[in-house]
Amino acid sequence: MIKPITLIWLGFYSRIFVALFSGGQLVGDSYYYHWIASTRLNLGERELDVITLGGGETALSLYPTLLTTLYSFSTDIYFIGCLFSIFVWLLSAYVLKKILELLKTDNRTKYLVFLIYAFIPSSLINTSVPMREAFELLFINLIIYSSLRIYLNKSLLHWLYLGISCFLIGQFHGVLYAFAAAILLMVIFSIFLRNRRRFPIQGYIIIVPLIIFLSTYAYGIFSDQVYDLENGLFLTIQTYQEGTRAFTNFTRASYEPFTAGIEGPLGLVLFIPANLFQYLFEPMPWKISSILDIVLTFENILRAFLIFVSLRGILKTDVISRRPLLFIFLAYLILETFWSFGTTNWGTASRHHVPGLALLLIPGFYFYSKHSLNKKKLVRT
Numbered sequence: 001m002i003k004p005i006t007l008i009w010l011g012f013y014s015r016i017f018v019a020l021f022s023g024g025q026l027v028g029d030s031y032y033y034h035w036i037a038s039t040r041l042n043l044g045e046r047e048l049d050v051i052t053l054g055g056g057e058t059a060l061s062l063y064p065t066l067l068t069t070l071y072s073f074s075t076d077i078y079f080i081g082c083l084f085s086i087f088v089w090l091l092s093a094y095v096l097k098k099i100l101e102l103l104k105t106d107n108r109t110k111y112l113v114f115l116i117y118a119f120i121p122s123s124l125i126n127t128s129v130p131m132r133e134a135f136e137l138l139f140i141n142l143i144i145y146s147s148l149r150i151y152l153n154k155s156l157l158h159w160l161y162l163g164i165s166c167f168l169i170g171q172f173h174g175v176l177y178a179f180a181a182a183i184l185l186m187v188i189f190s191i192f193l194r195n196r197r198r199f200p201i202q203g204y205i206i207i208v209p210l211i212i213f214l215s216t217y218a219y220g221i222f223s224d225q226v227y228d229l230e231n232g233l234f235l236t237i238q239t240y241q242e243g244t245r246a247f248t249n250f251t252r253a254s255y256e257p258f259t260a261g262i263e264g265p266l267g268l269v270l271f272i273p274a275n276l277f278q279y280l281f282e283p284m285p286w287k288i289s290s291i292l293d294i295v296l297t298f299e300n301i302l303r304a305f306l307i308f309v310s311l312r313g314i315l316k317t318d319v320i321s322r323r324p325l326l327f328i329f330l331a332y333l334i335l336e337t338f339w340s341f342g343t344t345n346w347g348t349a350s351r352h353h354v355p356g357l358a359l360l361l362i363p364g365f366y367f368y369s370k371h372s373l374n375k376k377k378l379v380r381t
Helices: 004-022 028-053 056-060 062-073 078-102 107-119 121-126 133-153 157-172 175-192 201-222 233-247 264-281 291-316 319-341 346-352 357-380
Strands: none
Touching: 004 078, 004 107, 004 121, 028 062, 028 078, 062 078, 062 157, 078 107, 078 133, 078 357, 107 121, 107 357, 121 133, 121 291, 121 346, 133 157, 133 175, 133 319, 133 357, 157 175, 175 319, 264 291, 264 319, 264 346, 291 319, 291 346, 291 357, 319 346, 319 357
């Protein structure tokens, strides 16, 4: 079996290959970020003028600023931006390795996790070019690692790392502030439950209102959009999604919500799971019309399998030992739910799946390996 470190380096060199020979044609948005950084560099003190050139507020966000800084110390060549993302992905893989060691996973689990982490097409492409996904992936892995160190090792130092990571990740995409807030809440809650086999009623009294508040308002508060939240979460998300579809001119990869036309409380109850389902598994089989759609469908099948294995494993494992894995899996569902609120295109969704990739691979392959091992022992017996 190939060692995890070998898979990491193979993933690293595969990304260099993609950067060298794709010419950036696979991800059009990467040219947008390259253009912003290059334009800001050339404008010098007049960098604010980039807003009038079409960059908007995104032109002054953290990622273009980092890219501009890199170009100022080297040169504004597209491939330099690619290398930046590739090295950040390499760092994210190292953090993932530390997470797996902290969880004491077996070699089979590590092999499967890094095999997909390194070579799944959506990640391979989007972390090989000047895009935010590699950075989001890194900071999400850092957030999970710090959270686990706090829970498992009672590390006070990692509260500092967690706080810094939560702040920085929101600088790459506004909705990730809401995710960071949810993680901080989960860490506090996990500490409260560390040695308890049951979930006391006091916990529900404290946590449920906070989660409702976070789910209802955090997305609008922390995103870079302006919403009228007085009308409620459902109308807010509907308005944003309609604007997103109009902005993309209803492209081939755009999708309408299954619950379109259903209003009121019932609409909200049905909308959240249905919207998440579409976000996770579009394109539906009857919508496939290109090779890219076929690739994404295979990724969707793998995603469905890992979600199923994770749920089954969590339900069959004792309360204390499953909590770290439950924490990671819940973090995955929360992240994907927030992404789903503002996504109406399965091409965009394939990018948004990348930052949370490790959060699904870890519990999915952990329980898959454990089930396979138990099955072999049963057969031998």
